[in-house]
Amino acid sequence: MPDSTQKLLEDAKVKGQQRLAEGVYYLAVHAPKIAAAARPGQFVDIRILTGAFILRRPVGVVAADRENGIVAFIYRVIGRGTRAMAKLKAGDTVNLLGPLGNGFSMEHKHPLIVGGGMGLSPLFFYAAGMKGKADVLMGGRSEEEVFWRSLFAGIAKNIHITTDDGSVGTKGFVTELLPKLLSEGSYDAVVVCGPDPMMKAVAAIAKEKGTPCQVSLERRMGCGLGACLSCSIDTAHGRRKVCKDGPVFPAEEVFF
Ligand code: FES
Numbered sequence: 001m002p003d004s005t006q007k008l009l010e011d012a013k014v015k016g017q018q019r020l021a022e023g024v025y026y027l028a029v030h031a032p033k034i035a036a037a038a039r040p041g042q043f044v045d046i047r048i049l050t051g052a053f054i055l056r057r058p059v060g061v062v063a064a065d066r067e068n069g070i071v072a073f074i075y076r077v078i079g080r081g082t083r084a085m086a087k088l089k090a091g092d093t094v095n096l097l098g099p100l101g102n103g104f105s106m107e108h109k110h111p112l113i114v115g116g117g118m119g120l121s122p123l124f125f126y127a128a129g130m131k132g133k134a135d136v137l138m139g140g141r142s143e144e145e146v147f148w149r150s151l152f153a154g155i156a157k158n159i160h161i162t163t164d165d166g167s168v169g170t171k172g173f174v175t176e177l178l179p180k181l182l183s184e185g186s187y188d189a190v191v192v193c194g195p196d197p198m199m200k201a202v203a204a205i206a207k208e209k210g211t212p213c214q215v216s217l218e219r220r221m222g223c224g225l226g227a228c229l230s231c232s233i234d235t236a237h238g239r240r241k242v243c244k245d246g247p248v249f250p251a252e253e254v255f256f
Contacts, residue, residue, distance in 0.1 A: 007097060007225070008033045014092045015070060021147045023077045024118075025086050026062075031096050032069030040106065040126040041216055041248045044071070044098030045224045048084050056097060057081045058221045058243070060122040071096070074121045100224050101247050104214055106130070108189040112137060112181060112211075113156070114174055114202050116194030120148045122216050122247075123193050127155045134191075136160065137181060139174040139198070143167040175201045182209040189214065192251075203251035213251035217242050 012031035020026055034044060038061045045056035063072040077086050088094065104126050113136045115123045120138055127134045135158040140146040142165050149168075152159055160177055161169025170177055175198075182190070182205065190206040192199050193216035206213035219242040222228035226244030233240055236256040240246065 006037060007100065008037065010034050010096050012071070012094050012096050014088045014090055014094065016090050017086070017088055020074065021144050024074065024147070025077070026072060026074050027085065027088065028070050028072045029094060029096070030069050031071045034096055034098050035064045035069045035071045036066050038064040038071065038099040038125075039103035040129045041103035041122050042099035042101045043122070043224075043247065044073075044096045044100060045221075046073075046085070047095040047097070048081070048088070049093055049095060050084070050088075056224065057085070058100070058224055060125075060216075061099065062121050062124050063128065064125070074118070074124070076118050097224065100243060102245070104129075104191060104216070104248050105189075108191075109133060110135075110185075110187055111189040111191050112185060112187040114138075114178065114190055114192040114194075115148075116140065116174060116198050117145065119192075119194030119198075119216070119218070120152075121193075123191065124148070124151060124155075126191060127152060131155075132157055135181075135185065135187070137162070137174050137177060139163070139194075141165065173201075174198065175205060178202060178205050179209070182206065182211055187211055190251075192216070193218070199251075200255050203255045206251065214248055215251045215254060217247045217249065217254065219243075219247075 012029035015028040018026045043060045059073045116139045136156040137160045139162045190213040192202045219231040222230040231242040
């Protein structure tokens with residue numbers, strides 16, 4: 001088994017890119033060393049080698065196909081860097097540093113994945129790693145935002161959906177459905193990624209129901225390696241770096 005704590009620097013050829021929804025793209029690159037080492041919940045720092053971008057950009061790994069050496073990402077265009085990323089074509093080269101971070105614990109037998117928006121990206125890799133044992137509760141503003149449903153369809157056992165406008169699934173936030181699911185579902189873990197207020201609310205419900213909860217935090221990052229301190233947070237055990245000590249933490253450690 002390749003060492004997922006080893007940091008690799010790898011030039012990667014773009015295999016292809018696909019638009020999934022308004023401003024959301026799926027990018028696949030050929031990076032066999034990182035594909036072999038990456039674990040669900042980890043991320044890589046991408047450096048685009050075209051144009052004037054020298055900063056690396058952290059992106060969660062959405063899939064790693066060890067056999068074919070492919071690493072994939074799903075990202076939303078939010079600024080100059082991701083706009084440049086959206087222009088990448090098959091055959092272009094990017095540089096990857098990774099895999100970074102700690103990743104999810106994969107010990108559970110029947111976890112409930114809870115995700116909102118782009119938070120579902122690292123959870124997709126986790127769901128694939130759980131090989132059909134995980135259920136998913138996904139939330140979004142509208143039907144277009146839950147394009148994730150078709151992606152998770154092949155890898156999750158049951159899929160529950162909430163939308164703010166009620167255009168698909170239950171109207172409201174994921175927290176509408178969560179108490180009922182945890183009461184009825186015999187889950188041994190909740191695994192969540194999304195905006196902080198949503199993760200905090202999910203963690204509070206999981207605690208009330210006595211279900212252990214892992215959260216995957218998203219923070220602005222500089223070095224991605226634990227050196228610049230730009231991603232430091234306060235936890236129940238003192239200051240921690242999201243890039244190195246996380247991004248996955250037990251919920252009680254960060255929402256205390
Ligand atoms: Fe530099 Fe985390 S990004 S310490």
